[in-house]
Amino acid sequence: xxxxxxxxxxxxxxxxxxxxxxxxxxxxxxxxxxxxxxxxxxxxxxxxxxxxxxxxxxxxxxxxxxxxxxxxxxxxxxxxxxxxxxxxxxxxxxxxxxxxxxxxxxxxxxxxxxxxxxxxxxxxxxxxxxxxxxxxxxxxxxxxxxxxxxxxxxxxxxxxxxxxxxxxxxxxxxxxxxxxxxxxxxxxxxxxxxxxxxxxxxxxxxxxxxxxxxxxxxxxxxxxxxxxxxxxxxxxxxxxxxxxxxxxxxxxxxxxxxxxxxxxxxxxxxxxxxxxxxxxxxxxxxxxxxxxxxxxxxxxxxxxxxxxxxxxxxxxxxxxxxxxxxxxxxxxxxxxxxxxxxxxxxxxxxxxxxxxxxxxxxxxxxxxxxxxxxxxxxxxxxxxxxxxxxxxxxxxxxxxxxxxxxxxxxxxxxxxxxxxxxxxxxxxxxxxxxxxxxxxxxxxxxxxxxxxxxxxxxxxxxxxxxxxxxxxxxxxxxxxxxxxxxxxxxxxxxxxxxxxxxx
Numbered sequence: 001x002x003x004x005x006x007x008x009x010x011x012x013x014x015x016x017x018x019x020x021x022x023x024x025x026x027x028x029x030x031x032x033x034x035x036x037x038x039x040x041x042x043x044x045x046x047x048x049x050x051x052x053x054x055x056x057x058x059x060x061x062x063x064x065x066x067x068x069x070x071x072x073x074x075x076x077x078x079x080x081x082x083x084x085x086x087x088x089x090x091x092x093x094x095x096x097x098x099x100x101x102x103x104x105x106x107x108x109x110x111x112x113x114x115x116x117x118x119x120x121x122x123x124x125x126x127x128x129x130x131x132x133x134x135x136x137x138x139x140x141x142x143x144x145x146x147x148x149x150x151x152x153x154x155x156x157x158x159x160x161x162x163x164x165x166x167x168x169x170x171x172x173x174x175x176x177x178x179x180x181x182x183x184x185x186x187x188x189x190x191x192x193x194x195x196x197x198x199x200x201x202x203x204x205x206x207x208x209x210x211x212x213x214x215x216x217x218x219x220x221x222x223x224x225x226x227x228x229x230x231x232x233x234x235x236x237x238x239x240x241x242x243x244x245x246x247x248x249x250x251x252x253x254x255x256x257x258x259x260x261x262x263x264x265x266x267x268x269x270x271x272x273x274x275x276x277x278x279x280x281x282x283x284x285x286x287x288x289x290x291x292x293x294x295x296x297x298x299x300x301x302x303x304x305x306x307x308x309x310x311x312x313x314x315x316x317x318x319x320x321x322x323x324x325x326x327x328x329x330x331x332x333x334x335x336x337x338x339x340x341x342x343x344x345x346x347x348x349x350x351x352x353x354x355x356x357x358x359x360x361x362x363x364x365x366x367x368x369x370x371x372x373x374x375x376x377x378x379x380x381x382x383x384x385x386x387x388x389x390x391x392x393x394x395x396x397x398x399x400x401x402x403x404x405x406x407x408x409x410x411x412x413x414x415x416x417x418x419x420x421x422x423x424x425x426x427x428x429x430x431x432x433x434x435x436x437x438x439x440x441x442x443x444x445x446x447x448x449x450x451x452x453x454x455x456x457x458x459x460x461x462x463x464x465x466x467x468x469x470x471x472x473x474x475x476x477x478x479x480x481x482x483x484x485x486x487x488x489x490x491x492x493x494x495x496x497x498x499x500x501x502x503x
Contacts, residue, residue: 002035002064004239007342008353016063020127020240021134021144023233024215028356030339031239033062034347040290044264046250047257051088052079054254055126055247061289062243066133074129078244082125084113089122089248091255091428096399098392098429099416104269105261106415106427108402109252115160116186117434117470118153118328119245119279124161126244127234132165141228145500146170147214148234149207151275152179152328153433155197156186158234163192169503170234171196171496173207176486179327181454182437182473189479196499197483200492203321205333210492211235220493229500236278237335245282249291252428266425267294271415273407273432274298275331277306281339284378288343294424297380299411301326304383306334311381313372316364325389325406325441328432333359341367344374380421382414389413393435393445403465405435405442436461436469 003013006029014022019031039061049057055075060068079088090110097106114121131144146168148158155172162170172187176199187197200207214220215231224230236242249270256262270293272280280296287293300307302322309315317332324330342352351368358365367375384392392409395416396402404412408431415429435442439457443450448464450457455477458469487495 002033004031004033006030007032007338007349008356009349015065016239017065017134020130020238021232023231023238024212028212028216029352030237030335032339032342036285036343037288041250043253043290043292046254049254050086051247051251052076054250055079055244058247058250058289059243062246062285063130066130070133074126074133077129078125082115082121085110087251087255088113089251091252091259092402093259093261094396094400094402097415097427098396098412103420104424104427106429107252107256107261108404108408108429108431109248110431111248112431112434114157115472116153116156117437117473118157119430119432120153120157121160122248123236123241123244124154124157124234127238127240128161128165128168130240131168131232135167142167143229143503144168144232145224145229145496145503146234147211147231147496148172149204149211150174150187151204151331152183154235156183156190159187159190159192159195159197162234163190163195165194169194169196169499171198171499173198173200173211173492175199175203175207176201178203178323178330180438182439182476183327185476185479185481186473188481188483189476190482194503196495197485198495199486200489201486202489204331205317205321206489207492208235208333208335210489214493214496217493220497223497224500227500229503231496235335236276242278242282242285242336245279246285246289249283249286249293253291256426256428262425265292267292267423269293269295269297269420269424269427270430271297271299271411271427272430273326273329273411274300274306275303275329275334277334277336277340279430279432281336284340284343287378295380295421296378297382297411297414297418299414300381300383301329301389301410302383302385303330303332305332306337307381307383309337310376310379313369314364314366315359317359318363324386325438326410329407329410340375341371345371380418382417384410384413390445392416393442394447397446397465403435403442403461403467404431405433405438407432409445434470434473436473
């Protein structure tokens with residue numbers, strides 16, 4: 001894997017460590033490497049490899065300037081004792097496939113066994129370890145301020161990873177009133193001397209756009225540099241956040257092989273609930289690295305901007321914004337799609353820069369027909385409205401005695417609507433969060449009486465399904481709220497500057 005550069009220009013290159021430390025390219029583009037796919041992983045060896053070994057192998061390819069010892073240490077620190085399963089991301093078979101389809105067995109890949117009960121733990125337990133090893137003699141006294149916008153799960157997962165990390169601070173912005181009560185408490189009760197958490201008056205796209213502007217603010221960067229502080233990101237725009245997610249696609253395939261569900265070389269479909277496109281883009285990276293992925297299925301909620309793009313070739317964010325039961329997918333600007341446009345266009349930086357300028361100026365863009373056709377060869381799509389989500393939660397429980405959250409339910413519904421592509425031996429639904437992060441939505445879908453208190457609702461759900469809430473969620477009700485700040489979008493830069501002054 002070679003050097004990294006922006007999706008919008010090859011003028012400046014950097015190492016993987018520099019890309020992770022910086023977070024986003026100076027021109028606003030995302031860091032990519034043209035060597036993706038040059039080195040592949042031997043699929044025949046997967047069945048004999050556990051999660052730690054797979055992580056070392058994948059990261060060794062994608063982050064070549066990290067030494068083997070550095071990566072091994074990062075893996076041990078990130079996954080040694082922080083996840084509930086030795087598999088880290090265990091695979092669970094469904095006895096009844098969504099929609100009753102019988103052409104391929106369906107499995108759920110549980111990505112929520114980490115400390116915050118969301119898939120983002122997998123990457124955000126790793127990113128601080130990678131970040132800690134990006135320094136050099138020139139950066140010994142430099143502190144990093146992580147600035148992140150969250151639609152619900154990234155915020156807490158980033159806070160859990162970076163709280164009290166040496167040489168770092170972290171500022172998290174979330175859309176006030178547009179995350180679940182449990183998600184909000186996870187963030188507002190976060191301890192740590194280097195932590196700032198703030199609600200914003202607006203939606204996630206507003207907050208994410210403002211964060212990108214903060215990174216592009218040269219005057220702000222100069223003032224922070226005088227304090228010995230530089231900015232970086234924990235969003236999936238940071239390649240160090242994206243790369244660890246590639247691993248669990250290989251891990252899922254390895255578990256399918258060990259279970260005898262597939263043979264080496266068989267094609268597997270992956271259905272991914274997605275809003276910002278990072279989680280499913282990791283599957284595209286895995287495919288480029290040799291994983292037999294027959295199709296990647298984008299599952300959207302009512303904010304179905306990705307569905308419209310994948311079916312028409314037009315990306316248009318000028319549309320109504322819906323607050324749904326799957327808040328982590330309530331997104332109209334899917335940042336990581338930019339990386340796919342780069343790779344699918346064979347690295348056409350000029351085209352990507354032009355499309356991103358159109359998105360920023362006009363709120364929309366249209367890709368050439370041949371580029372859309374190339375993307376459609378790999379990606380399928382579907383979406384679920386709120387009735388579909390509730391029905392999917394209920395049907396999955398009735399058919400499988402398995403409880404899913406609203407985000408996973410979007411994927412479950414989409415799988416029930418789409419037949420397999422030819423050559424698919426198994427389907428894998430990525431489950432992105434514990435149902436106990438959204439107890440009211442899940443309990444309501446199951447027809448259970450919902451008390452007004454989310455934690456009482458957890459107890460109702462647990463009793464009805466004979467499942468147990470993760471302790472880190474159930475215990476939130478006893479933790480004091482430490483962060484109550486709320487700001488307007490235009491005052492976010494000043495908030496970051498104030499937080500940096502306390503490092």
